[in-house]
Amino acid sequence: MTTTSAAGTAAATAAALALGDDALVLSHRLGEWAGHAPVLEEEVALANIALDLLGQARVLLSMAGDEDELAFLREERAFRNLQLVEQPNGDFAHTIARQLFFSAHQYLLYGELASGDSPFAPLAAKAVKETAYHRDHAEQWTLRLGDGTDESHARMQRAVDALWRYTGEMFQPVEGVEADPSHREAAWLEWTGEVLRRATLTVPDGPRTGAWAAGAGRQGLHTEPFGRMLAEMQHLHRSHPGAAW
């Protein structure tokens, strides 16, 4: 193996980890809604979206190593996911805002990867169609909550404002992903802004990343709630290594 292809392989592994961790962590967060969603249809919808993401995570993490070891035996600092996806579910509006921001990004990213010739192209071609449904789901709820009652409008605006600071990280370059993030960022801002305006919401004017936080999740720096999420996600596997049913 030449040095160049070894470096290429290492970059592809790093990218598989980053994208795989995004999908895995958001899948787990959405799974936390099981038994708590506001209506039965949403219970099922959030679980189905979580299942799609888990499937994507399994493919991506398997490209980087053993999927179970990666999911259950890494420490917090070894995870490479965006800080956005690890944010707690909050109220339903927070979950929808997180879905809107992330699915719009993932839809654009998979779309670009699907038309390229990277090792991610086969997965991306498949996953972009699944993500289109996730994005549609988030868009519909953003419109309904934003342009709904005073209460739902206020909550949706609060959620959008609270999560806005985590959206810049999505467009930091990822080693091993050749697609150009600045192009994607412009498309994301345009689409998201348009949905928020139609939902009678105000597009936040605050910064989209903290000065100290640019690309932090990709470097293994996570927010405080992530440790607790991981503890719950990993404890069964760590308590009973090799358990099967």
Place this chain on the structure above:
Amino acid sequence: MVTATPLEAELLELAGSVPDPELPVLTLRELGVVRAVHAHGPDSVEVELTPTYTGCPAVEVMSLDIERVLRGHGVREVTVRTVLAPAWSTDDITDEGRRKLREFGIAPPRTGAAAPTGPVPVTLGATRTRSDAPADGLGPVPCPHCGSAETELLSRFSSTACKALRRCLACREPFDHFKEL
């Protein structure tokens, strides 16, 4: 394209005859998920299976069922390999498969959906979306029970990721719709 040997064709037929674990009215061939069978000898074959959705949990059961059927046919070594490309589409479901879905009470996916790209215009109702013809240009989703085109969307996700929940406004029956992918 490599031509399949008679043995491979026979084993492909067998693998394709396995019923789908979620929708047992359909065979895997009618669902369009068995891509190929490669015989490495009379005793060793590899089956290429493609998932409907990336996270479809039925893939593992499908693999086990295929292995069981082929082993029962005397093949000693069966490997089922999951392939993602080219991505499965609901357009891969055969006409016979669509007929069976309808008879089973599931509205089959509309055809021509292989590439649903670009923004989809939406309309909003109170909490549910009345829509004779969803605004995706693919035409109405007729009720599998009475055939009426007057149906409404109750939920974008239903009992499985691949289905949406709709209701007929004519006969009032709720039904699953196999979503276009």
